[in-house]
Amino acid sequence: MKKTVALTADRPTGKLHLGHFVGSLKNRIELQHECDQYIMIADTQAFTDYFEQPQLVIDNVLEVAADYLAVGLDPNLSTIFIQSRIPQLCELTMYYMNLVSVARLQRNPTVKAELVHKNFGPSVPVGFLCYPVSQAADITAFGTEIVPVGEDQLPMLEQTNEIVRRFNRIYNTNCLKEAHARLGKTKRLTGIDGKAKASKSLNNAIFLSDAPGVIKEKVYAMFTDPHHLKVSDHGRVKGNVVFEYLDAFYDNAEELSSLKAQYKKGGLGDITLKSLLNDTLQELLLPIREKRSHLSRKNLLEICMDGTQKAETVAKMTLNEVKKSMGINYF
Amino acid sequence: MKKTVALTADRPTGKLHLGHFVGSLKNRIELQHECDQYIMIADTQAFTDYFEQPQLVIDNVLEVAADYLAVGLDPNLSTIFIQSRIPQLCELTMYYMNLVSVARLQRNPTVKAELVHKNFGPSVPVGFLCYPVSQAADITAFGTEIVPVGEDQLPMLEQTNEIVRRFNRIYNTNCLKEAHARLGKTKRLTGIDGKAKASKSLNNAIFLSDAPGVIKEKVYAMFTDPHHLKVSDHGRVKGNVVFEYLDAFYDNAEELSSLKAQYKKGGLGDITLKSLLNDTLQELLLPIREKRSHLSRKNLLEICMDGTQKAETVAKMTLNEVKKSMGINYF
Incomplete structure (x- = not known):
């Protein structure tokens, strides 16, 4: 029987910590037995606000992969892949961008909150404003059916499903699937300072790799x-x-x-x-x-390459369907 | 000696007419002897405002290609290709989108004029707002040095060059080239009604293929x-x-x-x-x-395929350089 497809992701802007462990990693360790699970290292998305610190993003790609394997995510059960290596995600994003208005993105509560938090002001990069569209590409590319998220991420999923419905209606197809949130199991962990959610940027987290x-x-x-x-x-x-x-x-x-x-x-x-x-x-x-400590760079690269290859095969099929629906499969 | 690279494009939203002939085609027929000329059938860009009329775009891709060949553009001298078949353009667009603010795009005079003209109001699709970024991808992907344009398009080229300079500075590279406008030879032709520029949408143009x-x-x-x-x-x-x-x-x-x-x-x-x-x-x-009349569909497809393949090879090299500069060439 075909398994339900689940997608989760982390931005490689730091190593993973106990907040990630209770908030999502534990959940994914269970989910990999139940679902066809895709886990994305979201470097392209990280670049939407860390584009001036490329080294930080690059360095953390394999660190995050190492954290995944170290906690027990099994590359035979979970497809671990690197976002920037799946060009189909960019193509899907471009087509979806025609289906979403600037005003709609500016109204997105998650985006609004992050714009304030990141203090972009009027200089917000258009890539950052568009990241919900890029997420819609990530979610739909793999035929994702469930997305384990926190409540704060629900508007993102709503945006994805709006795009799915609009695309399917305009191009008279059902090639894109709506995705459902799986709430509930995700927990938050306060930082050691008691002030806010544990996070790398606030320097109040215990990392999985801490000595x-x-x-x-x-x-x-x-x-x-x-x-x-x-x-x-x-x-x-x-x-x-x-x-x-x-x-x-x-x-x-x-x-x-x-x-x-x-x-x-x-x-x-x-x-x-x-x-x-x-x-x-x-x-x-x-x-x-x-x-x-037993994971070598070579090891990690191989696992990411394998996962990326598998993910690209699926994304390619989705993109083909999308292009066929739009009629732009000329040759 | 390496020839100067030139890029021009047409949106496939109608057959080409006498306005295109005097405005750009005649120029390109000369340019192909002098430059390494890329000519793009901009279907992806056409979708930024014709996304609800896919058939119109699709039908005109080969019509535009037929017009090119009919007026004397020679596929052995000019690389004629289809935008949507070059996935690297989408990838470049995604990375460039991080380097351009929403406010900057909204201030672009060409975009501003078109927003009024197209009457989008607040519902302007984000894909449309971003088309200058996508053009920057088109221009830079082929190492374009000259872009024959009308004065009204100068702000687009300025946007491209801003992206080029910002990218090269942030990622400490010179892999992207600034492009220069070639003004002067481009002329405008009034519509037969005397009211405005000859255009398909105003139904006041004489098409190259008219009986x-x-x-x-x-x-x-x-x-x-x-x-x-x-x-x-x-x-x-x-x-x-x-x-x-x-x-x-x-x-x-x-x-x-x-x-x-x-x-x-x-x-x-x-x-x-x-x-x-x-x-x-x-x-x-x-x-x-x-x-x-002697050009078959098969003929046209073959020419577009060949050109697209050649264009993709070049775009791939540019994207590789871009990714290398950003450091995201993991494997």
């Missing part, structure tokens, strides 16, 4: 409860990053529950908790780091 | 001098379309000059003039139509 000493340092620097000064003080669990991470990574729910009660009542020190979290994370990340 | 009866009908319907009612009346030469066409197509300058004098003074009828113009145009267009 043991770095992990420990970050855990011990974590934001807890600023009013919990003495061990005997009452402590707050809510907003306490150490507890958030224990919730995400510590398996013994019963023990965790009793630790929370104790912390609230007073008598449990931050150091004890941080030591527990450190042990937990060291245990989680040791085999990932180990596996990562 | 003798149609040519005659159009010539006899031409706008002359509305106050020149009787043969003996004084006539106006300025704004008189018949004289404009005689200026463009009648070789005997001395005789034409005396006809103008006679017309101004009175005593020369419109019918006499129109008969002369009709004979002139019939003589010009007969061999073109003849040559056109």
Whole structure:
């Protein structure tokens, strides 16, 4: 039986961290057994706002691939590929760009939020404004049926499906498929500073490849409860990053529950908790780091090449259908 | 010695007419002996505003190719190719889109004028807004050095050169070349109604492939001098379309000059003039139509395929250089 097609992607602008792990990687490790899973290293998209820092993007392509393999994504089950190596995605983007108005892109809530966040002002590159169109190309190229996303990404998927419907209507075809969001399993992880989502750019994340000493340092620097000064003080669990991470990574729910009660009542020190979290994370990340250390550049390139070749074959078929529908398959 | 590279293009939204003939085709027939000339049938660009009329674009691709050959463009001297068959142009466009702001495109005088003309309003497709970026891809892909254009197209070339300079600076390369306009030889031809530039959409043009009866009908319907009612009346030469066409197509300058004098003074009828113009145009267009009638679909496809293959080889080299400069030539 034909498996459902799923697509996910990461922009190679940094190594992956624990936020990616709980937010999407764990999910993908399961998904690869259930779906025909495509995982895209979105270098072309990264260039829409990192075009002046090419080295950062380039360097992280293989780092992200290494993170994928290290956490257990299996290239025999998941097609890992590099966006810029699939020229069909650019061709699809060009044709889809005719079906989307400038005003529609400017109204897209995700784009709007990012424009503010990135502080582009009127100098926003047209490539950045168009990245939802490019995403529509990515999604449709592989006949994607489900896209695991966070709520904030729903407008992007809506944009894709609008393009799909418009294309199919204008060119009287059903060659493009609408994709569905798979919400729910995606979680967010707060940064160690307790201020925002863990992210590379805010420098508040624990990376999957961090050395043991770095992990420990970050855990011990974590934001807890600023009013919990003495061990005997009452402590707050809510907003306490150490507890958030224990919730995400510590398996013994019963023990965790009793630790929370104790912390609230007073008598449990931050150091004890941080030591527990450190042990937990060291245990989680040791085999990932180990596996990562055995991956050679040659290895990673080969895996990316194989995946890219497989992905291109599928994208080529979609593009052929698209061109046939438009009538531009002259020879 | 390496020849200078020239690029020109036509959007396949109609057959070519006398306006194209004096405005660019005659020029290209000379240019092909002097330059390494690329001639692009711009179907992808036509789709930026004709995306809802695919059949119109598709049907005219080979019609335009037929017009090229009929007027004497020689596929052994000029590389005639179809834009949508060169995927590298889409890839280049995607990378260049990061180097151009939305505001910059909206300020482009040519785009601004066309937005008004086409009455898009806020629903302008982003593909249309971006067509100057796509033109930059077309121009740079072939290492184009000269672009024969009308004055109204100068802002497009300026946009291309801005992209070239920005790309070369950011990626520390000189792989992209600035292109220069070749102004001067391009002329405009008024429509037979005397109202505007001859164009397919205004239905006021004489097509290169028009049948003798149609040519005659159009010539006899031409706008002359509305106050020149009787043969003996004084006539106006300025704004008189018949004289404009005689200026463009009648070789005997001395005789034409005396006809103008006679017309101004009175005593020369419109019918006499129109008969002369009709004979002139019939003589010009007969061999073109003849040559056109011997071109089979198979013939035309083969010529387009050959040209496209040659053009793609060159575009591929440019794209490779571009990717190498950006550092995204992973394997």
